[in-house]
Structures are given as structure tokens and as C-alpha cells.
Amino acid sequence: MGNFLDGKPQKLRSAFDFAGLSDAAARASKLFVKPNFTFPRHIDGVTTSPAFLRDVLSILSDSGAEIFVGESNGGYGSFLAAEAFAGHGLSQICRETRATAVDLSRAESRVYERNVAGRHTSVRLPRLLAEEVDFTVSVPVLKVHAMTTVSLSVKNLWGCCPVDLRLLQHAQLPRKLRLIADLVKAKYGIVDGLYGLDGHGPMEGKSRYLGKFILDWAAAKMMGFEPRTIEHLRLISPEVRAKIRAGKIESNIEIPSVGWNFQLGLNIIDVLSLAAFHSDMVAKIVFDSPLTRPIYAAVGRQPRRRLS
Numbered sequence: 001m002g003n004f005l006d007g008k009p010q011k012l013r014s015a016f017d018f019a020g021l022s023d024a025a026a027r028a029s030k031l032f033v034k035p036n037f038t039f040p041r042h043i044d045g046v047t048t049s050p051a052f053l054r055d056v057l058s059i060l061s062d063s064g065a066e067i068f069v070g071e072s073n074g075g076y077g078s079f080l081a082a083e084a085f086a087g088h089g090l091s092q093i094c095r096e097t098r099a100t101a102v103d104l105s106r107a108e109s110r111v112y113e114r115n116v117a118g119r120h121t122s123v124r125l126p127r128l129l130a131e132e133v134d135f136t137v138s139v140p141v142l143k144v145h146a147m148t149t150v151s152l153s154v155k156n157l158w159g160c161c162p163v164d165l166r167l168l169q170h171a172q173l174p175r176k177l178r179l180i181a182d183l184v185k186a187k188y189g190i191v192d193g194l195y196g197l198d199g200h201g202p203m204e205g206k207s208r209y210l211g212k213f214i215l216d217w218a219a220a221k222m223m224g225f226e227p228r229t230i231e232h233l234r235l236i237s238p239e240v241r242a243k244i245r246a247g248k249i250e251s252n253i254e255i256p257s258v259g260w261n262f263q264l265g266l267n268i269i270d271v272l273s274l275a276a277f278h279s280d281m282v283a284k285i286v287f288d289s290p291l292t293r294p295i296y297a298a299v300g301r302q303p304r305r306r307l308s
Helices: 012-019 023-029 048-063 081-087 090-097 127-130 151-158 166-183 220-223 238-245 270-276 279-286 290-297
Strands: 030-035 066-071 100-103 109-116 117-126 136-140 141-145 149-151 186-198 206-215
Touching: 012 023, 012 030, 012 186, 030 048, 030 127, 030 151, 048 066, 048 090, 048 136, 048 186, 066 090, 081 090, 081 100, 090 100, 109 127, 109 141, 109 166, 109 186, 109 206, 109 220, 117 127, 136 151, 151 166, 151 186, 279 290
Parallel strands: 030 066, 030 136, 066 100, 136 186, 141 186
Antiparallel strands: 109 117, 141 149, 186 206
């Protein structure tokens, strides 16, 4: 974990060296960087900071590898990836860092299938991520999530799936995240902890200034949550699980001493949403059927704008 240095990437570069990311990038020819652009413009604690993303891309570009950075359309089918790119100044960032922006929703994609945790699992992914890049670096925000407890490097990979209504597939989310992580070779997670989102997430909580960046897997524990109780984190790769059991996950701090004590509060809408989160059929009825507007009206909400 490190402190932000007013946009200067010295400590970030040192963290890359510590984690082996610098050496891995130097051996690679193509890398993909996945920020969290879950809103059309930057919001502290909700989307990845443009300044932090610029530093990450700049350091990786110095490795000589070809760097791609991208996101797909909003998961509720409510905004285009191009809108989020514009709202985060991605074109300018790419010009400054020699990276290439990729709209994952417009890239060539196909469905990949595999057995995960004893069950058949499938996910649609861009061919670039699954077949061309050497590995993926996830650059999420440190935040709580009403449905998954935390949203960090693994959950951030859900945006690699270029399906506008991804929420209709949430019942299989932990297995799909494991499959995505394997297919896109998500070897590194660098959590943007300049601001964290506390109390309620992933969109409407309280933004907390932290001024940190964190190399992932330890982040959930630093927030005050037990990773073993979070389903999608239990499905991490066997190699990482073995390192955790053996105490071989290295850190430059004493993780239990951080004491951020994030809290997750659920409102009545969250409780109702959990039923849809764990059932694709219920999700279809709630979010994509003639009953959608009456259901939203009953809880005093309006459905998000849908892409045409």
C-alpha cells in the first residue's frame, strides 16, 4: 500500500516493482488495463480517478508493451462506454500515455465456456482480452457493494463482459467472475484508494478520502471484511488460495493495523434487489419486462435510461 504523491508516480512505480508487475510488463507484448467507469463522469469513490489511471498507464507504457485500456457500456444498459470515456477524459489520457482506448461493447467478441466450481459456466468476452493480451491489470475503486459486499479488482472485471444488461446474469456472478479472471489472465489488481465509497455502494454511498493505492487481495480485509465470506473472492485461483493459506501474500504494511472499518448498510430496495441478484428469472421480471415500471414505481424509483 502507498500514499498518493500529488500525481507523481514514484511510489506507484515502486509498488509495481514490489509486486513483480514491472518485470511482467517488460516481458509482455500486449496488456489490457480495466478501470471502473461505472458512471458516465468521474465521481470520487465511485469511478477510477483519471489522474490515477494516467499514472498507471504511463508506467506500464514505459515497459515497451502495447497498452490497451477500456470499458463496456453501463451494466444496466443506461449509458455508452463512449460517454464514460468522454466523462473521464480518456482520449487525452491515452494521448499522454501512448495507450489505446478500446470500447469493449464494440469489439469483436464471442462466448467462452468452461467448468467452474463443478458447474458449466459461460461468458461473452472480447477476443482481444481472451485471446490476444498477455495479461490484464484491474484498476478498480475501493468501495462497498450492496450485492457483493465489496467491489474491488475481481468484481471490476464484470465490465469486461460486453452485455448491456449484465444484471440479468447476476445469479451466476461468482463463477462468471472466476471464468473472466482466468480467460483475461487478470494477474494484477491495483486499487484506486484515493477515495473509498462507504456505507452503501456501488453508486450512492459516502465518499471517504483515504489517499492510498493498494495492491489487491488484501483490500477487503483492510476495509474490515472477511474475504472468506465473500463468494466471488472464495473462487479466486488455486494458486492465490494456496499462497494465502501458506501466509505467502507479501505486504509492506501490517494489514490488521489499517482499521478502516468500512460499513455496509442495506435499505429496503437492496433487500428486494437481492432476490433478483440471486435469480436470473426474477431479474428478468424486475429489470426487463412489462412489469419493470410498476415494480420501480412501487418502491418510488424510476428505471434507468435504456440504450436504444
